[in-house]
Amino acid sequence: MRDQPVLSLRVAAAEAIAPTLRRVSLRAADGARLPPAAAGAHITLSLPASGHARPLKNAYTLVSADLEHGYTLIVRRTDPTRGGSQHIHEALAVGDVLEASVPHNLFALHSQAKKVLMIGGGIGITPLLAFIAALRARGTRFELHQICNSADLRVFAALIGAQPGEAVHLHAGRSTFDAAVVLGAQPLGTHVYSCGPAALMDAIAAQAAALGWPASHVHREDFGAAGGEPFTLTIGTSGARITVAADQTMLEALEAAGIDAGSLCRGGACGVCALPVRAGELEHRDHYLSADERQSGAVVMPCVSRARGDSLVLDI
Amino acid sequence: MTIAFKPDETFRGDFRYANSPAAILRFPFPFDQDSYMYGINMEPHTRSTMGGAFAAAFDVDEHYVAECAERAAVLAADPGRCQVLPHMVEAEWDTLELIMESLSADYPEHFTLEREGDDWIWTNRPLSLHQRFRFGDPSSLPQSPFEYIARQAQGDFTLQDQRDGTLYMDGGIATTQADWSLSFDLGMTFHEWHGPVPLAHQKGVFDRALSYLMRVRYGHPARRLNWTMTVHPRLDTSPENYPVWGAGPHHFDGGQHRRDAAFAGRIADILPAAALERAAVLHPRLSCQHR
């Protein structure tokens, strides 16, 4: 796969596997082989949403990625105010074409893990299904604890398809799952992966820290924080105002407005894009500025950093 | 983009090597300053639309055939120049797929990739290779997938596994290196293998470079240029062979040797390998030598 950040995907199959779960298979719209994706990878789909002028961008984990037969997702219908999943449940039909990002993986399996402990909550099962397939293929020892509603138990058990001798545990609700006991019983060299509600992942991380697990062995699902809240940028010298959209960097907004700020790495590392700041609070996301420079709030790397409020005044 | 290859060039012995005027013109001379220091000069690999060394994912130039022959000679004498740890097998196939797709798309007159499911046919016309194989089945190729394809590309490659908040050099091929050893560095972390570089650690260059590299995304390749100077156009300036090249004339002070002074530039293409995704392929590319 060459540098091609956007994929065009056609819905090859879509079926309800439970009242609130829909499984969707996507293939390349032009029939080409899809880019490979390792277990834990996600794609971002652009989905039309009623009441929104721009399509919504939602990240979905790949349950499987068969390069010939496509990417598979399982989507839970969520709160109707978050339009993307609603569209997948109510409107998406076989043959529809969607725009998607290439796969990105911020939740990859550690290549040296002696054992993998997986803890899932609800729809957080999706990357774990991909992990199970990869670990079976690799022959790595694993243990799974999946917490779900009693209504989902049968569906989840079928998705996992536990084989004889595998340590697979389904829990109907949190009450039968004791993180301290499960984490405390693991052999050295185990890596734990949690995916589900933030409260569950926080609890696992806290319990692991309390038991003295090294931070490098504790992983949680992460889709990355690419964009952020939109804000308004004011050019100090001219008073011109520029809107930075939620899915746009400050640098991209400046460039779109015809202001060439200069850049090189576009990833917060080189320092080339630095701009002086006159007023406004900053959310520094670069790896270039020193702690003191961050503190002073006088300079910002617009290729990655944002305003921590609704406005920012640049001294340019 | 038909390239007139120069298969008779040599990078040792009689050093039969020169750049055509066209090769010099397409070289990405970045001399915008009068002095240079270690720095963070990584940038997105934006394709140049006007040709030159930045037009392709993996640059192929007039020295391609001769450089591939030189690589084969180095590997024949020292197979340890290509090593990959067993857990990087997916990254090996990723590298093969990425290079075959890129070369066949960028240079269709020289390379062709035909695929029917996992049954692939690879044609490399400059090297007269025609290979049927099954993707994912190492027994269907004459070498491991990584070595097979790296023998058909210019420049060195490393396979890096991202884990524990750093990158590990868990595989590579190095036959055109500027005095570093794959055997020595294999399995090291990013900071360990850069340990010998002077000055740059104190400036925080490697901390920032590592952060940047770990964020390079699949489908968004990055690149950087770096430069080395050698007296002869010798590609194999390895520690393993130091007695061969290190003892020779390597100063710019002798009249006779001055005209042999070679200047080498490297473009490192940094590409995250796909199936592992958190594995990166680093591709330091030796691009130009002239005298």
Ligand code: FES
């Ligand atoms: S462009 Fe390198 S820090 Fe912004």
